[in-house]
Amino acid sequence: MKLSELKAALFYARRDIVKNKKVFIFITAAIIFATANIIIVNGFMDGIANDLVSNSIETSIGHLNIYPGEDDRFIEGVGFKEKKLSSMDEVVAFSSRLYASGTLSFRDKATAVNIIALDATNEKRVTNLLEKLDRGNTLEANDRDILISFRLAEDMGADAGDDVQVVFENGASQTYRIKGITHTGSYELDVNTVFMAKAEANSRLGFDDKASIILVKLTDKDIAGEKKQVMMDELGVFKVKTWWEEVEHIVKSAGAWSEFSNIVSAVGLVASAISVGVVIHINVVHKRRQIGIMKAIGASNSFIFTVFIFEAGLFGIIGVVGGDLLGYYGTRYFETHPFWEPITRTWFRARFYPYLLYNASIVSFGITILAGIYPAIKARRINIIKAIWG
Amino acid sequence: MKIIETRELKKTYTLGKVEVNALNGVNALVEEGEFVAIMGPSGSGKSTFLNMVGMLDVPTSGEIYLNGTEITKMEEHARVEYRLRNIGFVFQFFNLFMELTAIENVMFPMMLSGHPFYKERAEELLESVGLKSRINHLPSELSGGEQQRVTIARALANQPKLLLTDEPTANLDTKATHEIMELFRRLNEEKHQTIIMVTHNPELGAKTDRIIHFRDGKVVK
């Protein structure tokens, strides 16, 4: 087709779609909202995943994380390993945590709890777990008091300042004062969890030189991958995970959720694309005679096809530009106005990335054009004689 | 010089098992610059003949020469291009693109052919059919006669060798009919436009140079 024909097709298509202004507005609005929907929903998915990942990195994992070997419950010889770690140039800090279980009772209630024992000074160098406080005060080195998670506090009706009894897994029992209530935003840490000093837990449990995990902070989180093997060799340990391996499951699960939400969004988009197809189809049916006359005048079949593809394209372009704008401002809005999510008690915050616009635009425009193909083919097949005389 | 010549032109339509011979061996001749009327009873093949000559349809057999070129075996895209540049059509009614204004309707074929000054020429054409004051009106805002005049202006846009018109005044009142006839007359006399007009109206036929009579798909002498 010649350029002059393309121009003429665009000229006619423009006139044709705005002929019925209300229909035009409704349909472009449908595409705009469907496109914006994809952007905002994905913005939320990305934002939530991002917050989960960064929260995990901040509160519960190190750049490298050393675990007990396959058949062991604990890492042994922690003192030696810590000494080694101190001597390594790329290690900035480390924190050995001990995980145990027990029960906590307060007044007439008792419940099973996870006990996380750590060295406050070390932990503070690696994570900000101990700063994630809802109320009360945080643990200091050699504190004999404990912190409990906010869900546990709620379930037990206990609060900072109360004395509770903890029975350790070996049967040892001790009364502790609650110093503060934690709220980390990370689900595992916010369920029934008790935080206490490692020295205290060791003495109650009769443990020595053991840890469940050693969190290691490196000079740069990007070197975690290459230092992993070094760490295993130097410390003689078999299971070390990088921060990336730790959060991978969050990213993957976020990806699955995005896929799900994209399917939902696509349904909305397809619905609006179908309405584009229907409107163009109605245009074609109503215009049989005009299309016949156009052909009689000297418009080629491909010209007619192009006219109706352009009509779909115009709906698409306007819908996509409007949808991108709405999606952009919508996502930006939800960056600063997050939702309070009452189950996880966290803020669901959207996050804008340029790729969101790019993806939504392509999908939205593509589907709209597809919707125009059937009526366009129908138009190009119209027989001149039948259209003019029939 | 011959602008149209047909030899043994036949067109057979098949409706289920019934065959209708719409054209039954038409031998016709039209000279350049002629204003010819085609008359004959209903169903005698007038419109069918016009469709063949205007390259809207292909005959079952026979030959058609336009300006000396045999056109029945032309490829589709060549036919389209030929129609665009050489043939203007005016049908009985609803000829115009309803969402385009008068001037845009006239511009349209020139936009298709890539005419560089389509807007200026469209204005001139509308002025020449006496519609200078109506150029920005939509077809729905024009009378039937005015609409036909816009259609004629549009048909002339690419300076066609041939203007084909099938009962252009059938839906018009006497006054508008008279105006349209005057317009054709003038175009023929001043611009030497070749015009072939199908009509049932003997009064209009009498105003042309010559009448070709059709009966049962044939030209009668």
Ligand SMILES: Nc1ncnc2c1ncn2[C@@H]1O[C@H](COP(=O)(O)OP(=O)(O)OP(=O)(O)O)[C@@H](O)[C@H]1O
């Ligand atoms: N598309 C078609 N399919 C089948 N038969 C057709 C078709 N077009 C025309 N015919 C038949 O061919 C014959 C000639 O038709 P045509 O339209 O050429 O007549 P006409 O002279 O223009 O008549 P009128 O004066 O009524 O317009 C008629 O019998 C008509 O029924």
Ligand SMILES: [Mg+2]
């Ligand atoms: Mg007829």
